[in-house]
Amino acid sequence: MAAWGSVFPTPINMSLLEDEKMPQLSLSFQMPKGKGGRLGWHPIFENVESRAVQQHNHVLGRPYSNNFNEANIEYRGDATASAGNVELNKIQIGDQVYLFRIGQVIHTEHIKLQDFHTKQLTNFTTHFSFIIDTSGPNNQNYGDGLVFFIAPVGFQSPANSAGGGLGLLDNSDLSDHLSQNKDPIVFVEFDSYADPLDPPYEHVGININSLNSSVYTRWNSSFHSGDTANVWISYNAVTKNLTVSWTYQSTSNSQEISTLSYHVDLMKVLPMEWVIVGIGGSTGFQYEHHILKSWYFSSDLDYSKDMSKIKIVVVLCVSIFTSALIFVSVMAYYYMVWRRNLQNKQNDSEGISLIWIIHDFEKGAGPRRFSYRDLVSATNNFSDDRKLGQGGFGAVYKGHLSDLDIDVAVKKISRGSKQGVKEYISEVTVITRLKHRNLVQLIGWCHDRGQFLLVYEFMPNGSLDSHLFGQNCTLTWDTRQNKPLEAVDQRLQMEFDEEQAKCMIVVGLWCAHPDHTLRPSIKQAIQVMNFEVEKPDLNLQMLAPMYEVPSAEAPENSAEPLISNSVLQIGR
Known part of the structure; x- marks a missing residue:
């Protein structure tokens, strides 16, 4: 399957097909000037015969051999791949004759018709070849025709749309359909059934939301029965012209006009960004054989550009987010390192002070050092019945030092306390420098196992505040x-x-x-x-x-x- 983006040369001259014994046609398609100077031919499918045409017409791009089995084709109704072509309708198998049949092929990739943000409408061109076999030029019982259509995404053939509805519109109320269809749809019909309500002869027409053709010209399908028709349909977004032209390989009729053009603003008729395109055939009480041989489609409003913009925005956002995340992570890392270094410096400073205090204490210049085990033993493992009180920095327990044979008050600083090493050092330093007979004496200290404890002289009569502010003061x-x-x-x-x-x-x-x-x-x-x-x-x-109390009888004046x-x- 061809990729999007093949160059669409200008102009395209149909006379390039003369080696296939086709009549020369002085018809060309001029690229609209402006944005999107390239049209990508998208060969949806083709057969061996169409590749022979490509050898003489480089417009169709390099050869492909798809045989109607590509993933971007959806077959609906009777449509089946057969011998490199697509059979759109069942006609007869043995003695079984099939009537009121519908067959369609849908391009599964949605086509971007317009861009709501830029108000830009697409230019598109499609080329397909088909055969309608009416079982001979003298057979008058055939119908109903073949169509190329543009419909909203999700479109499905309505019920009771075979025959005159061409698989696109419901036949329940034909007069209503001839006026206006409720679902927006644009199609080009090769109508092979002479219906008195829609010009009473076979014709090629351009239809807008209706079975009643907006513009049409006579066409004789039985005259061209079995011959290969090549059809080109293009839309110019600047002039708003929808143009259809066709030619046959073997049969020709000088009385037939082989081109149509109609001015229509698809932006208003199909008010949606995305559409689907398809080709279908339908039969009613009469039948005919519809064979689709090849199909190409191209448009210049390539949604891949939008996807590229979206990808650029996504990549940009991801890049900015990733960069910001990396920056924040690096800053957080350096902040943590800075805090840790600062903490280490503070700890080193406090550690040095603590080392000097320990050194002074051990030299006999201050209170003595107790082991944690001694204080655990003295306070009965800091039991609640020994607790004297609870402060903001920890609890105070009564203990007895057996080696000194004295009662002591042990202040155990809690781990969750705001009082850390710095406050611990400050308290020890201040208390050891103050010597007064009315101040509680610091007997010793301990900071084993990460615990901070201070051992004070026990006050059996309580503290001064208990005498000043107690009940019996x-x-x-x-x-x-x-x-x-x-x-x-x-x-x-x-x-x-x-x-x-x-x-x-x-x-x-x-x-x-x-x-x-x-x-x-x-x-x-x-x-x-x-x-x-x-x-x-x-x-x-x-x-x-x-x-x-002053006397109540005192003179008032x-x-x-x-x-x-x-x-x-x-x-x-």
Whole structure:
């Protein structure tokens, strides 16, 4: 089977066939100028005789031997391949006579008639050869004819379309068909049956959506019975002309016109991008023999160009997507490498700090190192009954170190905690540098098996916040006096007068006495701080606060303040 794209020379002169003893015909097909300067002859099928014609006519391209068995031909109805030709209709097998038969061959490759995006209509040319055998020139009982048609994709012969319907239109209401067909279809008919409704004689016609020919000319099929007809049909998208011409190899009639032309806009008649083309024969009450010998088709609106554009777009999109994917992958890879290097640097820095801390600890300059096994044993494998509390960075467990015979609090930093090596090092570094009798002492540390643990001195009385914010947070006067002394600013390096500190605390507590009548005056406070008088002997028990409520009988317009006499004591 020929491929698309063979050069269609201009002009095509039918006189090239004179060596086959055909009459010369001064008819040529001029290529329309404009886009698509090439037409591809597509030999759909041919037989040996048609190849003989090709030897004298290079228009038909290089020879092919298809014998009607190619994959791009669909046989419908009675159509069958036979001896290098196509038999379109069954006529008689033995004593069996077949009437009302349909046979068609369809080009299975869809033809692009027009491009909706560019509003471009195709130019096409088709050439086929056929024989109609009416069983002799004196036989008057034959019919119905042969057609070349262009139809929508998916077209099927309607029911009851044999005979006068030529396999294309339904015969149920012939008058309706003569007016307009509901499905768009364009066909060229070689009508061999004299029908009074469609010119009352045999004819060749161009039909648009109807059995009633738009333009026609007389034709005598019985005169040419058994002779090979060569038909050329072309359409010019610029002039909108559909042209048909035919010639016979042996028989000729000077009275017959062998060409037709009709102006039709296929873009309007067939409002679709894709169509199918086919050739068919049909018989009715009378019959005749239809033989298709060869068929070629070409068009210049090659859908392969559209496919090429689509392929280019697809390849471009795939290339851009692939390039973007590669770029993103490379950037992600370098980002991960950069993050890993940065993490390694941080880990190296933290590791160096940790190594120095370990070195200092092991030199005896700080808390000692415990093994993970020792802490597991001390806390009973970190059991829940030993848990003292849960914080944001982990849990604290009570433990007992048997070798030191002391109770300890073990802080186990959880793996999911935000506190990492950096925070761990910072905590160890800060706590080891702070030394105060009121700060919990760091006894040791452990970071075996990827675990971070800190061992603190156990506080049996709880932490300071439990006394300040707990339910029973009332302190005795002794506690109030002694604890602040223990919390004296460490910047004094414990070099301060304890008596002065006690005196300051006593005066402060005296001034905050719950009973305002027992509070000192400014003079009394200064005398105590200057050690001019003895410090007051404060009750060791916290007294309940007492507040004096103003009398309801006080004069409304009195300018005197509602202050008890006890406030206006000596020194006030």
